[in-house]
Amino acid sequence: MVLAAGLYWAALLASHQYMQRYTRDQAWLRVSQMSQAVSAQAGTMLSGLNYSLRDLARDYESGDSQAFGRAVASVQEAYPPGTIVQVAVADAKGQVVYSSLAASEPPAQGVSILDREHFQAHLKGLTQGTFIGRPVQGRVSGQWGIQLSRALHHRGAFAGVLVVSLSPQYLSRQLQAIFDSPRDVILLLREDGTYLARSQNQDRVLGRQLPAARVALFAPDVTHGTYEALASTDGIQRMYAWSRVSGFPILVSTGLDHEAVFGPLNETIRQSLWRNGIGTLLIFLGGMLTAWLAFQRWWEEDQRVQSEERFHLLSEEVPGGLFQYSWDPAGHYTLSFANPGFYAMHCIDADTAGTALQDLAQRVHPEDISALRQSIDAAMRSHGDWACKYRVQSADGSVRWLQGHARPQRTEDATVLWHGYILDVTQDEGLRKALHESEERLRLTIGAVRDGLWQWDREQDQVLWDARCYQMLGMPDQALGSFTVAGFMHLLHPLDQPRVQERLRRHIEHGDPFRVEMRIRQADGSWRWIESRGEVTLRDADNKALRMLGMHTDIQERVEQTHMVGALLERGSALVLVASHRRSIVYANAQAAECFGLAAGALEPQCSFQQLHPSSDSFHSFASLYERLSLKGTVRTEWALKVKGGHMRWFDMQGALLDPEDPQGNVIWTLFDVDARHQAESALHEVQQRLEAIIEKFPAGILVTDDAGQCIRASNAMLVDLFELPLSAADLVGKSLQTLLSYLPPAMARALQPAPQPGAGALSQRTIFALSNGRHIETELLPLRRQERLLGYCWVFHDVTDYKRRETQLEALALTDALTGASNRRAFITRMESELEHLRLGLSHPSALIMLDIDHFKRVNDSFGHGVGDEVLRHLVIAVSKQLRQGDMLGRLGGEEFAVLLTDVDAPTALRRAENLREAVAALAVSVQGQDSPIRFTVSLGVCLMDEGEASVERCLERADAAMYFSKRNGRNRTTCWTPDTPVISDAK
DSSP, X not given: OHHHHXXXXXXXXXXXXXXXXXXHHHHHHHHHHHHXXXXXXXXXXXXXXXXXXHHHHHHHHTTOHHHHXXXXXXXXXXXXXXXXXXXXXXXTTSBEEEEGGGTTSOOOTTOBOTTSHHHHHHHTTOOOSEEEEEEEEOTTTOSEEEEEEEEEEETTEEEEEEEEEEOHHHHHHHHHTTOSSTTOEEEEEETTOBEEEESSSGXXXXXXXXXXXXXXXXXXXXXXXXXXXXXXXXXXXXEEEEEEOTTSSEEEEEEEEHHHHHHHHHHHHHHHHHHHHHHHHHHTTTTHHHHHHHHHHHHHHHHHHHXXXXXXXXXXXXXXXXXXXXXXXXXXEEEEEEOHHHHHHTTOOTTTOOSSSHHHHHHXXXXXXXXXXXXXXXHHHHTOOEEEEEEEEOTTSOEEEEEEEEEXXXXXXXXXXXXXXXXXXXXXXXXXXXXXXHHHHHHHHHHHHTOEEEEXXXXXXXXXXXXXXXXXXXXXXXXXXXXXXXXXXHHBOTTTHHHHHHHHXXXXXXXXXXXXXXXXXXXXXXXXXXXXXXXXXXXXXXOOEEEEEEEEEEOHHHHHHHHHHHHHHHHSSSEEEEEOTTOEEEEEOHHHHHHHTOOSEEEEEEEEGGGGSSSHHHHHHHHHHHHHHHHHSXXXXXXXXXXXXXXXXXXXXXXXXXXXXXXXSOEEEEEEEOHHHHHHHTTSOHHHHHHHHHHHHOOSEEEEEOTTSOBEEEEOHHHHHHHTOSSOHHHHTTSBHHHHHTTSOHHHHHHTXXXXXXXXXXXXXXXXXXXXXXXXXXXXXXXXXXXXXXXXXXEEEEEOHHHHHHHHHHHHHHTBOTTTOSBOHHHHHHHHHHHHHHHHTTOSOOEEEEEEEETTHHHHHHHHOHHHHHHHHHHHHHHHHHTOOTTOEEEEEETTEEEEEEOSXXXXXXXXXXXXXXXXXXXXXBOOTTOSSOBOOOEEEEEEEEOTTOOOHHHHHHHHHHHHHHHHHTTSSOEEEOOTTSOOHHHHO
């Protein structure tokens, strides 16, 4: 009886299992077939829309607006009402220029789709053909729409986007009609998981995406699949099957309600079990005790299995890893249980992992494997708790911190089981490390700035200083121990105590910043200036301050320097003004304030230096001193300024930048009254006046003769040095001019012949002479007059060798491109004009002009920066220059555009040499720091022959330019020779 009952129940349970498997298989078959059917239907609809979109784009690009309007109407009529929300067109800037919702008039100004995903995809060239965008609310229609878009082109260039908005509501209604049950669902998705339509609760998902874990199931190389999931939208567990829509980046996912599929079957099985159980119980009524014991055993086993299943389900949901490790008396150990989280934390696939620990050991960080093994061995020897923190490495090299803990349990057969858990503490370790680094940086910072730390426990009224605070005052560390605030106030200078107490009170009661400068008594009884800063760090529930933390900074040196500067400014005899770079006076010491009638100290508002000058011309001339200041940092001059009362006085002015490293900073002017000296100097002897004026004005070689130009009255050492005379400056005075002329070059001697007769009104004149030693001397004749009387002649000799050299260099620079060293546009045009003139006069053979431009040069600048772009230009010039002959010329016309002038060439030769240039550039490889591979680039070239019939340089440039643009439009990295059939530049573009 027992055997028969057992066989019966085995058959019964097997039938139940078969029914469950059959029901599941049929459910998966149904949902898969439904997914594929809907996928095929969606593919058909999208194919039709794709063809319609392509035809609409072709009609719009043709420019026939009426034909385009008819095509739009035809498309809308071809689909059921409500299928298409609108057809719209946006130009290349994203502005909507057409909408089928307002076909009779243009859309309102300002409607733009520049920021839309589908527009950006076509603008950046990320897609070809039709693009299916996310559902968005239309800015013209105000309705949700799935954006099917296609790029528009005009003459090969991007001209805008054509958009057909497909109604998600229409799709939802169509999908609802497929399933009878409202708990079943059909999803229409993009490959990135974005909802396009949903048969149920669509308003909750539009504009959203599936969770990343769900999207990861849609592998790119798989066309269909199945999965079970709990929908976050309505909380229903479903069986899902998905299929890709052929030819489109779209997925169709259909879901059947898990409860609807298995609920009736489970209820039937349950009822069957109860009926058969009761029948079996009645059959075994005679052997009730035996049957009851058997049933009890079966029931307990069933409960155990259910408990294990519940435990497994619970363990899978635990945010961590659970495990059970066993060790029997024979010394065998095994990982008897581990939930999926345990394997996931150790970066191991739970499906392929066994119960051995070899795979786990391979994932443990090499530096931690020894400590982990020691902790396990210690726990096994002591049969005690196990705890360890260690790192594991994933396949991609990332490191994760784990912390484990387990407790032992001894079983009846002497086997020891450790039950434990594993937690991911990577974030905690990161925070701990960051906190440690922050504390270390704080410690180093405090040590670097050498500030002292203090804290005040307001509840206990205890003030504590660190060693640096005591060091500032010359005291041993902790000489005062902990003291009260009253004790701290006793250390302050009596004049500072009220101010410090007030600042401290306002900070505690009102939260005002606490920052105060004060004097504290040192160990030797003297005072030291300290700046104290602090803040309340702890308050109670009533906002009462409990603890305060702050820093002490030694400012003794700064205060002493401030006092010293103040004493120098106020107690010296000099007048001191501080002015901004805009010549506004910001400070005047007492002496300057008294002299000029200003307020002493910092001026607020500031006044302009102009009010001290006698005129606007004087004020503007004064600006030149600021230019010298910005170059040299200091300047000295004598200037007449207007003092209090309105009269003028002369001052010796010395200016210096307060901050030598800031040319635009404030300037301190030190003034000394030299008006008396100026008045005395005006009464000096006429000859002394003349000589001082010459020496002061012309720091060069000086030669002064009498009014007849015969006798030397004055000279200087620079004159002797310039001409390497065997006589000193003093020896020349009193000698005749002929004595000096005998030592000078003949040309210069003739120029220095006696001046015209007195009263003839000789004019100032300058002449430059080249000496045999390579030096250039500029001579300048200055007639010296006092009113109408001729006093004599002054010859000034300037050594202009450096000036002539710079002049030569500037002439070369004016004709050279500074970046590449090639001839610039002006030099190249001048050479072409000369070459055309020679051709017209028959003085030279035919020439050729080559225009070349770097292909995709903007990508180089955008990808690597303008510095790398400049290096590319320099390599280009070097490579091209190596290919040129004597008489040829390379010029940079602008940007990445260059031109080459080839002389004495015919058409085949010019084309061959242009190809040589192109191949030389293509062979270049420009190395870039930080890049594994060098930059390679090409050029497009245009060749134009020049002969005696050419009208102008501009015509030649236009022809060569047209040929070059023809090369660019036909594949780049090629050479084109201009012919009358070559399109002009506007057509080529």
